[in-house]
Amino acid sequence: IQIDSPDEIRPPSVVLFFDSNDAQCMQDFKALNFDNIAETKLPSRARLFTGRYDTYSAPRRPWYEFTPEMDLKKRFNINKCPEIVFASRKCDGRTIWCEKGPDAEDPRLGLLGCENFTESCPSEYRESWDGKGDLVAWIKQKVDADGEPKISPFLGSYAEQGRWLQKREHTTCNTYFRNIYMAQAFPAFTHRGFKAMETPKEFQEWLLNTHKKHEHARRTEHWDAVSTQMSFHEHPTTFIDLDRVRAEKEMMARKYLQPIVEEWSGMKPLELTSFYGIREYHENAFLREHVDRIDTHVLSVTITVDKRDVPEGAEPWPLQVTDWTGQQVKYDHPAGTMILYESSKLPHGRPTPNKGGTHLGAFVHFKPKSMHGTDAKKWDNIANAARDNVRKHTIHASFRSTPPVEPKNPVFSSQKYGEGSVYQKAGENGKAADDDGRISVEFKNAADRSLQVFWYHKSQPDPVFQGKAWPGAGFTINTFQGHTFYWAELDSKKPLPGGKITIDAGKRVYKYSLKKDGTEMK
Numbered sequence: 064i065q066i067d068s069p070d071e072i073r074p075p076s077v078v079l080f081f082d083s084n085d086a087q088c089m090q091d092f093k094a095l096n097f098d099n100i101a102e103t104k105l106p107s108r109a110r111l112f113t114g115r116y117d118t119y120s121a122p123r124r125p126w127y128e129f130t131p132e133m134d135l136k137k138r139f140n141i142n143k144c145p146e147i148v149f150a151s152r153k154c155d156g157r158t159i160w161c162e163k164g165p166d167a168e169d170p171r172l173g174l175l176g177c178e179n180f181t182e183s184c185p186s187e188y189r190e191s192w193d194g195k196g197d198l199v200a201w202i203k204q205k206v207d208a209d210g211e212p213k214i215s216p217f218l219g220s221y222a223e224q225g226r227w228l229q230k231r232e233h234t235t236c237n238t239y240f241r242n243i244y245m246a247q248a249f250p251a252f253t254h255r256g257f258k259a260m261e262t263p264k265e266f267q268e269w270l271l272n273t274h275k276k277h278e279h280a281r282r283t284e285h286w287d288a289v290s291t292q293m294s295f296h297e298h299p300t301t302f303i304d305l306d307r308v309r310a311e312k313e314m315m316a317r318k319y320l321q322p323i324v325e326e327w328s329g330m331k332p333l334e335l336t337s338f339y340g341i342r343e344y345h346e347n348a349f350l351r352e353h354v355d356r357i358d359t360h361v362l363s364v365t366i367t368v369d370k371r372d373v374p375e376g377a378e379p380w381p382l383q384v385t386d387w388t389g390q391q392v393k394y395d396h397p398a399g400t401m402i403l404y405e406s407s408k409l410p411h412g413r414p415t416p417n418k419g420g421t422h423l424g425a426f427v428h429f430k431p432k433s434m435h436g437t438d439a440k441k442w443d444n445i446a447n448a449a450r451d452n453v454r455k456h457t458i459h460a461s462f463r464s465t466p467p468v469e470p471k472n473p474v475f476s477s478q479k480y481g482e483g484s485v486y487q488k489a490g491e492n493g494k495a496a497d498d499d500g501r502i503s504v505e506f507k508n509a510a511d512r513s514l515q516v517f518w519y520h521k522s523q524p525d526p527v528f529q530g531k532a533w534p535g536a537g538f539t540i541n542t543f544q545g546h547t548f549y550w551a552e553l554d555s556k557k558p559l560p561g562g563k564i565t566i567d568a569g570k571r572v573y574k575y576s577l578k579k580d581g582t583e584m585k
Contacts, residue, residue, distance in 0.1 A: 065156030071476040084119040088144035107467040109225035127389035130176030147192040154184035175391040217482040222467040242410040248449035255386040257404035266319040288486035301343040333429040340425030352412035361430040363406035373420035508532035509576035
């Protein structure tokens, strides 16, 4: 959550540590009335982040190895229960992982997770409350002494900046729970869940030539402001859209990559569901560990097409994956190599800032053909079980806070954080938009042929592919009221007649049922 906030606008934090398995600790925890204090007496979100950390549940919750880097109790030297810690806004969340050494199976891989890591919030940046005096007064004094965060010129106020931070925090929490609980309900196709290898020569050359040929069409990507998987809010990504050669790219993926993924996974035949890129990640970009869409991104390939503008003293920008054994593994992923991975199940990302120049990446996703047809119900049951596993371990509550207090002499940040993203400010379109507003919707193909769905927005010059649906099939995404989509033929980006969709908060299923001749399916 600290990483979600750029340095200039990051507020300090107060965290209450407790042990839910310790009766005396829980009695003292309840006596503090911390939640009520946070919501009614402490500064608002733009000036302070408040949170609770259960030292009993934290190491028991993940299915993967709970490494020293994850152990906030040990990192913050917590020795009382409960204990309240103030962390300065200088704490940026960028803990540097400890490297254990090369992997025994594949020496190109490095194993992560040990005691000798670099702490992102050292002891001089934090302080524990001694339990004496007024807790609220102590916290407010620490907040004032830590200095006022700057305000993004795009957001314009602490009120709007607090909303922006809170919405992003909501996404990060959802990502965390998906990483933990989604994989537990999914089958494993391979021994470790990923494999590094060289990109087929012909495919690699085609990618480089296509990038060169279409560089003139480079554009900046515009992401939803609440998305925290990527660092576009600080370091925008650029994009050269392979949909410009759509038929060719799909032919290349099926010819060169599909047989490799089928052999590796033991799942045959596979269906190509997505091939996108080429995305350009620039200096200091990072990618939070996450899992992908469970309906389409089942078996995937991530490709390093090239490294450009590499500075002197450049460092690799490794992909970090949690493998099926629960270990944290990294691969430097140089140009001309690719990684096969079970992307909808295993957390993966590039959490360290890119110090290796511009990274050109492409991404290819497959799913087993058995996911539709005779085995469709089995796969639906697996996907539903995974979603249910996340839901039953997640509690949602309304965000409550004291009113924001604007600074007398506001100082604005050097960068307009939030600008260029898809974001609706409070009061726009006559709506307060105080809640997250995220809606789960299903696109259902009730027509006589396979179709695809695109998302589009006036800020984005090209529509964004969402997924394919065979006759009688569909897929689910999370979106927001007012977002716009449309149905299209597989070989076209043009909206079908009657195929445009505007998301309504009261509707969850969006069907398309016109046959190719324009008549309604019976």
